[in-house]
Amino acid sequence: MADRLARLTSSMDRLYEFDREPVSADKLQSGGKFAGLFAGEHVAATEFVIGAFFVLHGVTARDLLLGLFLGNLLAVLSWTFVCAPIAVRTRLTLYWYLRKIAGPGVTFLYNIANAFLYCVLAGAMISVSATAVGLLFGIKVPALDAVLPTSVGWVIIVLVLGVAFTTMAILGFEKLSRFAQVCSPWIFVIFIAGALALLPKLGVERNLSNLWQVATTKIWNGVAAEGQEKFGFWHVLFFAWFCNLAMHVGLSDMALFRYAKRWTYGLFTAFGVYPGHMLAWICSGVMVAAVGRQMDPGLMAFEAAGAAGIGAVLLAGWTTANPTLYRAGLALQTVTPNWPRWKITLLAGTATTVLACFPVFFLKLLDYVAIYGLVLMPIGAIVFAEHWLFPLLRIGQYQAEKGGWIFNWAALAVWLGTLAACFLLPIPLYFKWLPGWFIAAGVYTALMAVAPVRRTA
Amino acid sequence: MKTLLAAASILSLVLCLGAPVLFFLGILPEASFKLALLLASLGWFFLATAWISYRKKPS
Numbered sequence: 001m002a003d004r005l006a007r008l009t010s011s012m013d014r015l016y017e018f019d020r021e022p023v024s025a026d027k028l029q030s031g032g033k034f035a036g037l038f039a040g041e042h043v044a045a046t047e048f049v050i051g052a053f054f055v056l057h058g059v060t061a062r063d064l065l066l067g068l069f070l071g072n073l074l075a076v077l078s079w080t081f082v083c084a085p086i087a088v089r090t091r092l093t094l095y096w097y098l099r100k101i102a103g104p105g106v107t108f109l110y111n112i113a114n115a116f117l118y119c120v121l122a123g124a125m126i127s128v129s130a131t132a133v134g135l136l137f138g139i140k141v142p143a144l145d146a147v148l149p150t151s152v153g154w155v156i157i158v159l160v161l162g163v164a165f166t167t168m169a170i171l172g173f174e175k176l177s178r179f180a181q182v183c184s185p186w187i188f189v190i191f192i193a194g195a196l197a198l199l200p201k202l203g204v205e206r207n208l209s210n211l212w213q214v215a216t217t218k219i220w221n222g223v224a225a226e227g228q229e230k231f232g233f234w235h236v237l238f239f240a241w242f243c244n245l246a247m248h249v250g251l252s253d254m255a256l257f258r259y260a261k262r263w264t265y266g267l268f269t270a271f272g273v274y275p276g277h278m279l280a281w282i283c284s285g286v287m288v289a290a291v292g293r294q295m296d297p298g299l300m301a302f303e304a305a306g307a308a309g310i311g312a313v314l315l316a317g318w319t320t321a322n323p324t325l326y327r328a329g330l331a332l333q334t335v336t337p338n339w340p341r342w343k344i345t346l347l348a349g350t351a352t353t354v355l356a357c358f359p360v361f362f363l364k365l366l367d368y369v370a371i372y373g374l375v376l377m378p379i380g381a382i383v384f385a386e387h388w389l390f391p392l393l394r395i396g397q398y399q400a401e402k403g404g405w406i407f408n409w410a411a412l413a414v415w416l417g418t419l420a421a422c423f424l425l426p427i428p429l430y431f432k433w434l435p436g437w438f439i440a441a442g443v444y445t446a447l448m449a450v451a452p453v454r455r456t457a
Numbered sequence: 458m459k460t461l462l463a464a465a466s467i468l469s470l471v472l473c474l475g476a477p478v479l480f481f482l483g484i485l486p487e488a489s490f491k492l493a494l495l496l497a498s499l500g501w502f503f504l505a506t507a508w509i510s511y512r513k514k515p516s
Binding site: 178179181182184186189190192193194196197199200305306307308311378 | 470473474476477479480481482483487490491492494496498501502505506510
């Protein structure tokens with residue numbers, strides 16, 4: 001067992017060897033580069049679904065606008081005050097920093113959890129694309145409460161798309177990444193074009209005089225669809241805040257911010273979240289209202305923008321599933337030593353395609369996004385505590401690295417214990433992560449503080 | 458050439474936005490708007506791909 005763990009650790013380290021050293025001063029990037037990077041990063045296929053779901057959950061227009069504005073602001077501040085400062089001080093990726101703190105064993109488990117979560121997310125993106133292709137063949141999108149595949153046609157389309165996306169990811173990840181750069185601004189434009197084109201159908205006058213009245217009575221009218229929970233301001237605010245929880249509070253964007261000259265570059269994330277997680281969600285809300293509140297991204301985009309709309313849904317799914325498949329493959333590579341890249345991507349793609357057949361993952365996307373952030377959040381809290389609180393409390397840092405531990409059992413126990421505590425907390429899913437973060441940071445600090453040998457001299 | 462490709466790419470993206478504005482204002486009928494959007498989109502993909510490829514060529 002110990003040999004096996006040592007081999008896994010060694011292969012995992014080789015995989016991430018290229019970014020083992022802290023970023024040197026000559027490799028730091030300008031603020032403009034960060035603004036450009038984030039501007040193209042937050043418009044994905046899932047935006048077609050998320051904004052539409054706010055309408056189906058009966059959010060009012062006022063709650064939506066205020067919630068999205070403040071929630072995205074909190075997300076930007078989380079990148080700026082939580083993630084970026086640690087990245088700029090350490091110049092390391094989360095992988096290497098977590099390895100120092102929690103040991104390679106915990107880092108390995110974190111990678112596996114990440115890989116599985118990435119596969120589900122990529123699966124949801126394939127499902128969204130499948131709604132566009134299904135429209136061409138007259139295949140109905142599963143109902144909102146569907147869990148299992150509802151028709152053979154749906155399964156066939158998902159399988160065909162899954163095979164196509166996986167094959168293309170295997171054949172040319174780099175080329176597709178460049179293609180995604182071309183797609184990103186265009187997809188964003190299609191969101192705006194689609195919403196604009198459907199405004200007359202909703203009864204908006206050409207001089208926009210009744211825009212607010214239509215918005216409050218026909219789009220975000222506060223009436224939830226049958227079987228959907230009613231959402232209010234706090235749901236929207238928390239969703240906008242935690243939809244990238246793994247990246248900011250979860251610290252996985254340390255990989256990007258280690259190249260920042262200053263921690264204030266976290267503010268540049270506003271260039272991504274406000275267009276992608278506010279404007280695009282508003283646009284998809286308009287689109288779903290105009291198609292009779294049917295959760296069918298393909299139909300929404302086709303009604304709004306014709307063939308270009310179908311192309312946008314398909315390409316949004318493809319270009320965002322591709323890097324997700326890549327990241328899942330990278331994480332999975334740790335348990336499949338010496339496997340070539342194509343084999344790993346094939347494994348991740350197969351798992352993703354099977355998951356995509358189950359419509360529950362895209363029809364319950366909002367809940368899934370909450371769970372995704374929640375699962376990875378305690379690791380961010382542990383790293384935050386070790387980085388900021390330990391020096392203040394004179395608790396020795398990086399005990400796992402100094403002691404050569406495979407597992408920092410305190411970190412592992414806090415990770416799992418926090419998830420159990422969050423599960424038991426009698427509050428709605430969307431709000432669980434916030435008390436969970438304080439539980440994780442507090443308990444981890446306390447556990448490491450009570451071990452006398454671990455205190456600094 | 459690079460500047461020309463950049464300008465043409467951005468112009469095609471502006472046309473992608475202009476078409477729905479004209480439709481909303483009642484200047485373009487729906488079929489023409491959707492055709493214009495499709496053509497401007499194809500223009501964007503063609504020109505922006507060429508622009509990015511040009512940018513990546515070693516000088």
